[in-house]
Amino acid sequence: MVEELTTVSARIQKSQAQEIERLASKKGTDKSAIIRELLATAIQNERIEDALHRVQTRKITVWKAAEMAGVTYREMLELLKTHNIPFPLSEQELRREIEEITSTTRTTQTKRNQ
Secondary structure, three states, rough: OOOOOOOOOOOHHHHOHHHHHHHHHOOOOOHHHHHHHHHHHHHHHHHHHHHHHHHHHOOOOOHHHHHHOOOHHHHHHHHHHHHHOOOOOOOOHHHHHHHHHHHHHHHHHHHHHH
């Protein structure tokens, strides 16, 4: 289903208008199509940046961030990695991980000493 289009008017810098014309000419399309493409990309990037910030500040989960950004969970994990944002763990989850690592290490050392 094709979404209904609406007209929006904005003033832009002359250099931006020239770049839009250049891109339209290069791609063999009209300026409106180029503007829609650029706008869609910018909106998607903003959604992703907002979702990443909310994950980093622990306001939402990774699942919710993926949903909010319109990407899959795996894609969101990759975005966290490329933006150098650690996977968010609660204090309780982190303690459980540390305890598990510590107990595994102790068990391994005990077996080696036997």
